[in-house]
Amino acid sequence: MKKKGAILAAVAVVILAAVIVCDFLFNKTVSDTFLAMNTTVSAELTGLKSEDALTQVKEKILYLDEKLLSRTNENSEIYSVNSGKTEVSNELASLLNVMKQLEKNSGGAFCIGVAQLTDLWGIGTEYARVPDEAEIKAAIKNCYDWQIDGNTVYLPEGVKLDLGAVGKGEACDHANSTVSFKNCKESVVAVGGSVLLHSTVPKALFKVGIRDPLGEANEYCAVLEIGEACVSTSGNYERFFEDESGKRYHHIFDPSTGYPADSGLMSVTVVTQSGTISDALSTACFVLGIEKSLPLLERYNAEAVFITEDKQIITTYGELENETVTVTNDIYTLGEAK
């Protein structure tokens, strides 16, 4: 009898030990922070193969930046396109097709043919200045006329492409395929203002803080509680400069005027299942303003949280069961987009 008891005890011990070891392995969380795409990337992944997944996520994001999307890296495809190359890879061609569609669907509020305009203003660099009217007109001329046909790109004279408004979202999509493939249990990958939230737990909810446009960089004024998604924010506080009179110019331009967008917003946060789309839509909606954004958001099945200059937080989230927006700084009031 005693012997039997001892064996049972030993078996119990082994099982318990196995459970602890497995729990430790399957819930292994790894994280990393690095610079890419002109911003900070933070990734935190949980799962059996989280370490492997993290290495791949990092490699993929650096590849996207250096070999595909960077406008300043001489080894990138966009750099070659802007210097005259016309044949592009399938990867870039399919992205450019999505961009063309977004330009059309947003009525021109979104446009990637404005690299010359960004350079002209130089916001975020030491050469930042307010250009004169004629320079601006010249910089936006023909900006919508670039074309993609199969793998061939056509750029009108003077037009250069800038994928800065979608690169971070595209990086989130690549991270998404990697963590899904590596079966990570829970992943949060933040590429600057674009974030991937991924979980294999059904109905998992993430708490996403939306930066307080009037506060410091680590302060938030609202919390969005949502399931798996990609979230992107565009705000007027991120990059800007002030002229001699103290007037502030931010970095999100209205491609139709060539001036910083002035639609009464301080920031827009867009939630969809695609990082590329949420990144592009956050820029487009910032330019469009609340009212004109609503049909565009609907078209892409996206939700949004707008923060207006008069301190209102307007959301498209209605009376949903789970997903909620909570205002955490009471200088703001919450409203629903009609």
Add this chain to the structure above:
Amino acid sequence: MNKLLKPIDLILIAVLLLGGIGFSVYTKHSTKSATAVIYIDGEIYRKAELEKVDKPYELTLPCSPKATLLIENGAVSFCEADCADKVCVSTGKLTKRGDTAACLPARVVVVIENGESKDIDVLVY
């Protein structure tokens, strides 16, 4: 008498097991004190345990353009930088786990590891 396991062995196993469980629970939930991890060009340059800072001090980093951190009890911030945009300086103080500030031209990233966590999973900006 049992030859396989003596009562003392069982007690020992129980103690080890409890210890093991206790340890794994502890390592999962313990809040080690907040540490500022400073990366220059992707490599860890220095770590500073913020609870152990008695007197605030400035730390000038060996990077270009020049950047200086202010390390205080429980907080770290960029206090000076020679870059054009000064985004790093305007980030303000980092105090909680996951708070991050970066100076892109100087390729410096400061992240808070461990310590008290924020009430959110991630911040969008």
